[in-house]
Amino acid sequence: MLLQVLKKTNAVELSYQGICSMSPDSATTARAERLAKSDRWRDLSYNDHYVWGACRSSGVRWYSVVFSRRGTGAFKCNCPSRKQPCKHALGLAFLYLQQPGGFSFSAKTPDYVKAWNPHRPAAKPTADEVAEKAAEQARQRLRAREKRLFQMEAGLAELKQWLSDLVRQGLAVLDGAPHEVFQEISERMVNAKLGSLARRVRNLAFVVGQKDWHEKILAEFGDIYLMIRGFENLTRLPPPLQQEMLNVLGIHTKKEALETLDGISDTWLVIGQTEQSDDERLFYRLTWIAGQETGRTALLLDFAWGSNPYEHNRVVGTQFKGEIVYYPSAWPLRAMVRKYVPANSVFTVRGFENFEQFAGAYAEALRHNPWLADFPAFLENVIPVFRHDRFFLLDTEKKQLPLSVKDQWGWKMLALSGGRPIAVFGQWDGSTLKPLSGVANDRFHILSDTKPLPRPARQWRSW
Template sequence: GREEDYFQELATRMVDAKLGTLARRIRQLPQVMALDDWPSRLSQELGEIYLLVKAFQKLPALPDALQDDLLSLAGVNFKKEAILAKAGIQDRWLVAGQFFAEEDSNLQSRRTWLIGEQSGRIAMLLDFSWGGTGYESDWRSGSILDGEVVFYPSRLPLRALVKAHEVVKDQPFHLPEGLTDFKELEKKWAAAVGTLPWVWPWPAILDEVIPVHTSGRFLLVDKNRDALPLACTPQSGWQLMAESAGRPIRVFGQWEGEAFRPLSVVVEGGIYFLKSDEGKTI
């Protein structure tokens, strides 16, 4: 309809300006308007785009790291060679989980999460597949990488690249301590959004939590009996319940603003991976 033509025209102008990510967000607005909860979702999406545009108007006056964030959010790509030339963090890194999403009709993304054993840092490897051609690198969940990870410039560094590394086999991995209180997760999420309003998703390790199923929904319950809604398939939810068997467990995943998506679980020292359903970023 006319709305789709209008958004397509705007998206085309963004593509001409080499702002591909912003173009995709604009192109997806008609899909957002077709959702059941479209008023709130559309308001959120337009609010983030508006904030991004207003920030761009003040780009020269902003700190360098925030300028880099804005350029990346709009779709300006950094050269991998320049990132890899920077100093990184040497550690043993656990491939703690992956999340696949459909960014556009011919574009899929894969977020691979790494956790540093000594540093406690969490890094995200972001890869894209065009037209189902597959991904350039193969990161297997559960692998332990001994090597250097370099973070992209950002006010809130999460995205990273793996430099020189080797895969470690038959050695234990000591997962850093996580959060035992969902209120702490809320505080960290609020601080992250305050630092970078467009951050999504936010990774976290949750300790001493128990998965439950009630009223058709899966939840995690912390030591204070506070509940956290889960974004997961029934298959993943029941797998989480089975691994727990009513006992407190450790869960790694990503907070997506309204729900937590579990990607892996630690039970009695063993790590088990949950199959993540492919999602849309809209």
């Protein structure tokens, strides 16, 4: 129960966990927490029955928000969001939990609060009302999309000029340059709704000074420039590549849009997992699964904000029978699990027999999606070796593939192999393979750190 009515008084006790339990998903929780700031609100008030206030949208509109202090805590907001409770309603609850002193008791109740009775069954809307509401929501989504595309276009034009100036001056100007050189343009990309590009630009500061950093920086500049040119020619691209371009820049297909798409049923093995964070606030987990019958590989992407847990618990080495749906893409990889039943049986994964076969598959993937960041690869009959102070894999033709692996896992691979062929699954980024798991002597082994990243401590207090 979110709101608990105390027996002796009409006061209400809120809890952080209770508010989170009402949220439709972790992303909504994260947005709600960011709204729990008094400068985003006005007319914050309460009485014996309700708490209410007006929340400023990203534009000039103010949304009227109210929740009941009695019963199980019903919410009301006049925003067009299809998620209930919306971020504004949860944000008001978070703010009331954090700063109760910022709310004034009011004997006068606004009309929109009076008109709302959470205990009265809502009147069933007519067919025309349902159609009009759906049409209005579609128009609002279209306006929001057009506004974001305009912001992205301006941001990419600025980034293109920044790249051109650096190349014209020469990369040597970056040697010894302060991190602010990258931080400033990164912040501008965030303002332009280009969060993924902002992270890539910000991470360039840590590349400068490394071995062969000029080549690495120039390669990254080339990838970013390809994205910019792709967006400039967006309308000329085939529809699958248009969607891929938008995916890369941060405009993703909503989960709701996948409900009507056909799924793929199979027994799936959780074959690898990595976790990353953005400024220790936004955490995202990449989980790879492989289908036994179909031979398909899919990527499950989960997000968590701050100290909030991930919505799903995915453990490397476990299996499930179920149905997945791929997100629309020129080269589908990311997917959503639609049906899930735990399973435990003998599992066989078919991989690439040699590096030539692997390289051909990777080239085919790039032909469909030139912005492909990570390519899943299950390599059979490979031998891990340590040469020239780094780890490699050798195939049956003695060709070698460089690895990006910590020493502890690299030496574990060598110990598992003992000079004999094993199978390795990993992520290929275009230059190195990051091993995630492997099979040796018919046993499955984890070959990467799956321990969760440290999370920031919660700052919420009870009252």
